[in-house]
Amino acid sequence: MKRIHYLLKDKLGCLSLFIITSTILAGVLAPWVAPNDPEEVHMNLRFASVSWEYLLGNDHLGRCILSRLIYGIRPSVLWVLVTLGLTVGIGCIIGFIAGYFRGNIDAFLMRVCDIILSFPGYVITLAIIGILGVGLTNILLAFILMKWAWFARIIRTSVMQYADADYVKFSRTLGRGNFRIMWKHIVPVSLPDIAVASSSAFGSMILQLSGFSFLGLGVQAPTAEWGMMLNEAREVMFSRPELLLAPGIATILFVSAVNFLTDALQVALNPRLMSTANKKQRVAKTILQGKEVT
DSSP states (O other): OHHHHHHHHOHHHHHHHHHHHHHHHHHHTHHHHOSSOTTOOOGGGTTOOOOSSSTTOBOTTSOBHHHHHHHTHIIIIIHHHHHHHHHHHHHHHHHHHHHHHOHHHHHHHHHHHHHHHTSOHHHHHHHHHHHHOSSHHHHHHHHHHHHHHHHHHHHHHHHHHHHTOHHHHHHHHTTOOHHHHIIIIIHHHHHHHHHHHHHHHHHHHHHHHHHHHHTTSSSOTTSOOHHHHHHHHGGGTTTOTHHHHHHHHHHHHHHHHHHHHHHHHHHHHOHHHHHHHHHHHHHHHHHHHHHHHO
16 A cells, blocks of 8 residues: 555656556547547548547548547557556466476576577567568567567566565475465565566557557558558658647657656555655755755
């Protein structure tokens, strides 16, 4: 509760959490939130300016930009979030097994991780796209294949810090099973590291998906996606630069919110960083009080 209280005291962290939550809710409720059909074509409204019916105007096919922006949350954010959950789940299982049991199991699993991490992520993604073809599903599959090893290494390091703790050794002497010990004693203390690593990877995956869609390798028309909207507006970027603003600002705003929330979580979930931040706040208050007195 103290950590949650500290997170709520961070104004930038709370604002970031509000932006992320609102965006995810808008994506989930897109059929009810979006004012128009995102794929409905109106050639007579091609490049139409802002109006009460189309609050952000229309694109090169007369489609509602605001509706496409809202529906674009689903592939850009929601499907990335689902992929992140699967990736973290695989990484957690392998990381906990390697960090807790160690020995030959740890050596074998870490060598597999080394092999995967030796390839650049973009190379693996492009190879999968070349074999399976372009599309959102193949991009997300590539994310899982290239990122689970990174999570496994981080979680293994976290688990190894607590696997030799006294309370874990005491539980072993009582005859409790290994998986029960991991679930009851190691998972709770490893959650902060998992949360920080997951949130930091979330923004990176969103940018990567938007980048591949911008290059025409990700989400395909007519499905709305932020990166693809940028790609469609690229041809008229000098004559109609406003078409770039909506998906561009949405991507920058959301990824920035994720990064700021990651920083806030890292401070709130790490007692050392929390104590350092509290000391800085106390020093700042003392300086301000001294100035007021003088």
